[in-house]
Amino acid sequence: MNEASARLAGLFDGQRLTPTQRRIAQVLVRRAEEAPFLSSVELAESAGVSQPSVTRFAVALGFDGYPGLRRRLREALRAGERAPADERGELNVYQQAVLAEAARLRALAAELGDPERLERAGRLLAASRPLPVLGLRAAAAEARGFAYFAAKVHPDVRLLDEGGSHLADRVEQAADAGARALLCFALPRYPRELPAALAVARRLGLSVVTVADSPLTPVAEPADQLFVAPVSTALSFDTACAPLLLGRALLEAMCDALPDAQARLERFDERAAERGVFLD
Known part of the structure; x- marks a missing residue:
């Protein structure tokens, strides 16, 4: 995962998304450099979902619609936001999943x-x-x-x-x-x-x-x-x-x-x- 992908991944970490919405998020992370310039139709086609699903995805993240999400994607890349996993080097999606789970187990240990x-x-x-x-x-x-x-x-x-x-x-x-x-x-x-x-x-x-x-x-x-x-x-x-x-x-x-x-x-x-x- 490159730096741009890690920045966008940080936007979606911990969000309550449906499996369809997660596919959309994964496409945005994989195509991080061009993500802010994709139309909702192009994103839908790339993720294999409907265009209304892309709109619902943006709303689920707290935006009024897809244009608002696209502006946020541009800001994220410009501001240099980084996902926590990126600080540990180049990690693939499976490694990130394991480390995310480990973080939740550490939090549970503290709670107990x-x-x-x-x-x-x-x-x-x-x-x-x-x-x-x-x-x-x-x-x-x-x-x-x-x-x-x-x-x-x-x-x-x-x-x-x-x-x-x-x-x-x-x-x-x-x-x-x-x-x-x-x-x-x-x-x-x-x-x-x-x-x-x-x-x-x-x-x-x-x-x-x-x-x-x-x-x-x-x-x-x-x-x-x-x-x-x-x-x-x-x-x-x-x-x-x-x-x-x-x-x-x-x-x-x-x-x-x-x-x-x-x-x-x-x-x-x-x-x-x-x-x-x-x-x-």
């Missing part, structure tokens, strides 16, 4: 300097029988991973990773069975079913623990226990190493709050060995 909030949430999750774990679409992988490991130490974990009208039913069933808390993974783009399901949980008296990418997430409310782990937007699709790791930290805190967690793990290992579940 005081573990009291995490430990409090762990006790809340441990005490909930059953424990519903909610994550839809982009957040489904984080919810599944947490639920998979949590089931080894918690007696009743219920994974809620599918939307639709039955989602509220499953939240209600968990509450009727005695659930006191719900763990939610909320990552962009947020499905419409998510705030509706959380509203049901709150109405039924469940305490909501949320792992989200931003403190301004639209799905959380002040009464929730909100833990923030930003995603990286360096590639066409978000990378979510920080939310995944934060979920594992919550899992660890929950294990610490379960008096029989170690005994359950040992029983699982013994039974798995008897059945030959694993190769090693």
Whole structure:
């Protein structure tokens, strides 16, 4: 990545863009020297998108339209704005993505300097029988991973990773069975079913623990226990190493709050060995 490309990349770093909009941004970065002189039609053709998509891209960045964005591109090149990655030398897009993710992990480590909030949430999750774990679409992988490991130490974990009208039913069933808390993974783009399901949980008296990418997430409310782990937007699709790791930290805190967690793990290992579940 040359200096001009790095300057323009800095304009888009951290912006909440759709995959289509990121393709447009990538074209601008690749064609940095000529980017300020491309018409919206030329940019659309180069990115393989429609001209209205280019206009929506400019608006998403806070401009009235594409002409305003083009002026900003010219200013960026003239002013010599630099992306942080450029200070580390010539890096390709994959290296930049890894370093961007590493920066978010360092920020998460700083946030966890005081573990009291995490430990409090762990006790809340441990005490909930059953424990519903909610994550839809982009957040489904984080919810599944947490639920998979949590089931080894918690007696009743219920994974809620599918939307639709039955989602509220499953939240209600968990509450009727005695659930006191719900763990939610909320990552962009947020499905419409998510705030509706959380509203049901709150109405039924469940305490909501949320792992989200931003403190301004639209799905959380002040009464929730909100833990923030930003995603990286360096590639066409978000990378979510920080939310995944934060979920594992919550899992660890929950294990610490379960008096029989170690005994359950040992029983699982013994039974798995008897059945030959694993190769090693």
